[in-house]
Amino acid sequence: MHSSAFFKPNFGKLVLYLGPCILIYGFMVLVPLAGGIWHSLHTDFNFQLRFVGLKNYVEIIGDSNFWFSLRNNLIIIGLSIIFQIGTAFVIAVLMNSRLVIAPKFLRSVIFFPVILAPVVVGFLWVLIYDVRNGLFNSFLRSVGLESWTQLWLDDPNIVIYSVTLPLIWQFIGLYLVIFLAGLSSIPVELLEAAEIDGASVFQKTRYITLPLLANTWKVALILAISGGLKIFEHPFVMTGGGPGLSSTVVAQYAYDQAFGRLRLTFGSAIAVIIILLSFVLIMLTVFLMDNVIFRKGDRDV
Amino acid sequence: MFSGRKSLVHEFSPEFLSTRGIRDRLSWFMINGFLILFALTTIYPFIWLIYNSMKTRAEFAQNIFSLPGDFRLDNYIAIFNKGTVFPALFSSFFNSVVSTALVILLAFVVAYFLARFRFRGRNFLYLFFLFGLLLPIPALLVPIFIQFKTINLIDTRFTLLLPYVGFGLSSAIFLIESYIRAIPLEIDEAAVIDGASLPMLMARVIFPICRPIIATVSILGFLGHWNEFAFALVLIRSEVYKTIPLWLRTFRGEYMTDFPGMMAGMVIASIPVVIVYLIFREKVVEGFVGGAVKF
Numbered sequence: 319m320h321s322s323a324f325f326k327p328n329f330g331k332l333v334l335y336l337g338p339c340i341l342i343y344g345f346m347v348l349v350p351l352a353g354g355i356w357h358s359l360h361t362d363f364n365f366q367l368r369f370v371g372l373k374n375y376v377e378i379i380g381d382s383n384f385w386f387s388l389r390n391n392l393i394i395i396g397l398s399i400i401f402q403i404g405t406a407f408v409i410a411v412l413m414n415s416r417l418v419i420a421p422k423f424l425r426s427v428i429f430f431p432v433i434l435a436p437v438v439v440g441f442l443w444v445l446i447y448d449v450r451n452g453l454f455n456s457f458l459r460s461v462g463l464e465s466w467t468q469l470w471l472d473d474p475n476i477v478i479y480s481v482t483l484p485l486i487w488q489f490i491g492l493y494l495v496i497f498l499a500g501l502s503s504i505p506v507e508l509l510e511a512a513e514i515d516g517a518s519v520f521q522k523t524r525y526i527t528l529p530l531l532a533n534t535w536k537v538a539l540i541l542a543i544s545g546g547l548k549i550f551e552h553p554f555v556m557t558g559g560g561p562g563l564s565s566t567v568v569a570q571y572a573y574d575q576a577f578g579r580l581r582l583t584f585g586s587a588i589a590v591i592i593i594l595l596s597f598v599l600i601m602l603t604v605f606l607m608d609n610v611i612f613r614k615g616d617r618d619v
Numbered sequence: 620m621f622s623g624r625k626s627l628v629h630e631f632s633p634e635f636l637s638t639r640g641i642r643d644r645l646s647w648f649m650i651n652g653f654l655i656l657f658a659l660t661t662i663y664p665f666i667w668l669i670y671n672s673m674k675t676r677a678e679f680a681q682n683i684f685s686l687p688g689d690f691r692l693d694n695y696i697a698i699f700n701k702g703t704v705f706p707a708l709f710s711s712f713f714n715s716v717v718s719t720a721l722v723i724l725l726a727f728v729v730a731y732f733l734a735r736f737r738f739r740g741r742n743f744l745y746l747f748f749l750f751g752l753l754l755p756i757p758a759l760l761v762p763i764f765i766q767f768k769t770i771n772l773i774d775t776r777f778t779l780l781l782p783y784v785g786f787g788l789s790s791a792i793f794l795i796e797s798y799i800r801a802i803p804l805e806i807d808e809a810a811v812i813d814g815a816s817l818p819m820l821m822a823r824v825i826f827p828i829c830r831p832i833i834a835t836v837s838i839l840g841f842l843g844h845w846n847e848f849a850f851a852l853v854l855i856r857s858e859v860y861k862t863i864p865l866w867l868r869t870f871r872g873e874y875m876t877d878f879p880g881m882m883a884g885m886v887i888a889s890i891p892v893v894i895v896y897l898i899f900r901e902k903v904v905e906g907f908v909g910g911a912v913k914f
Contacts (some may be wrong), residue, residue: 324811325736331817336732336744339725339788346763346785347751354762386901412654415672424898427658430665433896435846437864438885442664442872451878453667456683458702491661492907499908537911550757553849555868569757576761577853585761592758 351593358587365493374587384588386563387571388595394482394567395546402486403538406493411523413494414501425498429491434489440555447471471557474564481553481565488552489545493538500534501527514570538608540600547596568592665889667855678881694883704887706859707866711845711891713776714862718783719840723833725784726791731821733792734799735807751789757849761902764853782850787843790910791836797909798832799825835906838899842892862887 321434325396327335358374360367409428413421431439446453455467500601504527512522528535550569553559559566559574568573568588576585672694673677674687698704701704702736732738733745763782767773773780802825810824826833848864855861861869868886 324817325807326734327736327738329816332732332738335728335817339729340744340747342725342781342785343748343751343788346761346782347754348760350762350766351754354759357762357765409654409657412650415650417643417650418654419651424654424658425904428661429900429904430896430908431661432907433842433846433892434665434889435848435864435867435892437846437848437867438889441867441881441885442668445668445878445882446664448878451680451683453664453683460684487661487664492911495904495908496911541911542754544755548755548757550760555848569755569760572758572761573853576764582761583766586765589758589761592755596758597753598757 354429354586354589354593357583358590360583362581374584375591377584378587378591380403380607382564382569383505383563384571387566387568390478390565391547391549391567393478394485394549395543397479397482397572398486398542398546399539402490403493403542405486406490406538407497409490410494410497410501411527413498415519425491425495428494431488432491434488436551437555439484439488440552443480443487443552444556447480472561474561477557477561478566482554484556485549485552493541496538496541497531497534500531536604539603542597543599544596544601547592547599636809639706668882669886672886676877676879676880679818694880695887697880698883698887703858703870704863704866704884707861707863710860711863714779714783715841715844718780718844719789719837721780721784722787722791722840723837726788726836727795727826727829727833729788730792730795731798731825733796736803748789748792751786752793756786760849760853763850767854773854774860776860778849778854778860779847779862782854783844783847787840791840794836794906794909795829795832798829802828812864834899835902838895838902839910842895842903845892 342506353410357367359369359371361370361373362368410419413424418424434442445451449455449467449469449472452470454470457485458466468476471477508526509522512526517525548569550573551568553565554570554573557565559570572585572588572592575588576580667684669685670690671683673690673692675691675693678687728789729748733741758848764773767778772778806828807820810820815824846864847862851862851865852868855865867884870884871881874884
């Protein structure tokens with residue numbers, strides 16, 4: 319293919335054209351990563367760095383607050399997978415049926431929240447959850463369910479669910495368009511043939527749509543898992559992690575330690591752990607999806 | 620829209636009166652009813668925000684659901700009179716536009732090399748940039764803060780350009796690279812035979828062909844940079860460099876009890892992204908799907 323000698327650049331050319339990009343990318347991605355690992359092996363009492371080896375990591379492993387924050391991330395991930403991906407999949411399948419009036423318009427409407435700033439979405443939901451004038455409590459009062467009104471963001475028992483709902487709400491549209499793209503790659507003839515053979519909607523979904531969407535599911539799961547570990551802005555602006563630690567996620571915990579208690583090196587160690595965890599979970603998802611849930615044979619319909 | 624209407628006829632007229640027809644009509648109502656209801660839940664909160672931002676506080680306290688008696692812009696005028704929003708608008712526009720332009724420039728060149736050139740380390744370079752997609756960015760806030768603090772890069776006009784460009788590169792490179800791959804190599808070869816130099820070939824021949832994907836990447840970049848909060852939070856202090864999301868956060872502190880005023884601020888913060896979305900809906904969706912599927 320690449321017959322021309324033109325497309326075999328010498329080293330000088332490579333440095334000239336690729337250098338600037340690699341420099342900036344390296345400066346923002348690799349240097350912080352290396353710096354983070356290096357700092358995580360130190361303490362910074364009074365801004366004096368002192369090498370302590372793995373002491374920060376040992377402290378994190380014994381730190382129940384860290385595990386509690388991580389548990390919050392896992393709750394968010396679990397709820398996202400069930401309600402966000404689940405809902406998006408159902409809606410995508412419905413929208414893919416020929417019965418829908420204005421699929422493009424509906425898709426654009428459902429996708430809309432995705433483009434809003436996390437800060438705006440966070441504040442919007444602060445207003446929605448407001449105890450006196452919020453949408454939820456006002457609605458409940460107006461239909462006579464006064465007793466169902468909640469202190470949505472102030473009750474430590476429910477606050478983690480309250481901060482998860484805006485996330486689910488905002489990004490359902492993203493998963494919807496991902497599933498719609500996956501569905502559009504399934505040949506219509508296949509579904510029609512099954513219909514002629516008398517397959518029900520459920521059977522078509524179970525035996526054709528689901529297995530053929532294996533890759534799409536993988537993308538959606540990886541997005542939900544890596545996204546769930548990255549959560550920071552929404553809870554940050556809604557509750558700041560409170561009350562107490564009840565809505566603190568790992569990124570917020572690293573932030574609090576680093577900037578609230580000025581333990582920058584300890585915060586760096588948490589950062590390194592989050593990155594490792596994120597990679598491990600993504601690998602695990604890919605492995606499980608490829609080898610356990612969607613085995614090779616399943617895909618050859 | 621039209622294809623939907625056509626299929627309606629196709630679905631119903633032949634067996635309109637049969638049992639099958641009635642069952643289809645029932646499921647038609649149920650599916651469309653459900654989808655419209657669901658779409659309403661995704662859009663209503665923002666619409667609620669818009670019309671309540673035009674109420675007085677008293678009007679809002681009376682009924683949070685009703686439309687305002689008359690749509691007054693007093694809350695907006697108050698914000699503009701106060702003036703703190705202007706430097707924030709400027710900073711956000713500056714950061715979004717400049718970093719998007721830089722991302723396009725750098726990513727296009729790298730994407731072209733990855734797509735067309737054969738050199739040692741090409742696959743390594745590909746993985747090198749892929750790595751950036753997998754990194755959980757908020758985890759890097761602390762290390763990046765330390766790094767910027769050490770070299771005195773905190774809180775300048777150009778501070779935020781670095782992370783915005785650095786983390787914008789990966790997805791831009793992949794989107795553009797796969798687009799260039801689909802362009803027949805003969806086009807490049809013909810240009811080379813005609814004596815085009817490499818910069819000419821890239822700028823005059825390939826870049827124009829890539830316009831659709833460049834548009835997609837620019838729109839995604841603009842939206843992402845406009846909305847970005849975490850880096851701005853840890854790297855910016857001065858009022859003059861604060862971006863819109865930071866401004867909104869300070870603003871909220873002052874407007875704790877003034878809901879309509881707060882809502883007007885949130886609408887102002889969203890106007891640019893909403894306009895971009897209204898114009899480029901298809902491109903935005905396409906870009907998000909393309910970026911996600913790259914995993």
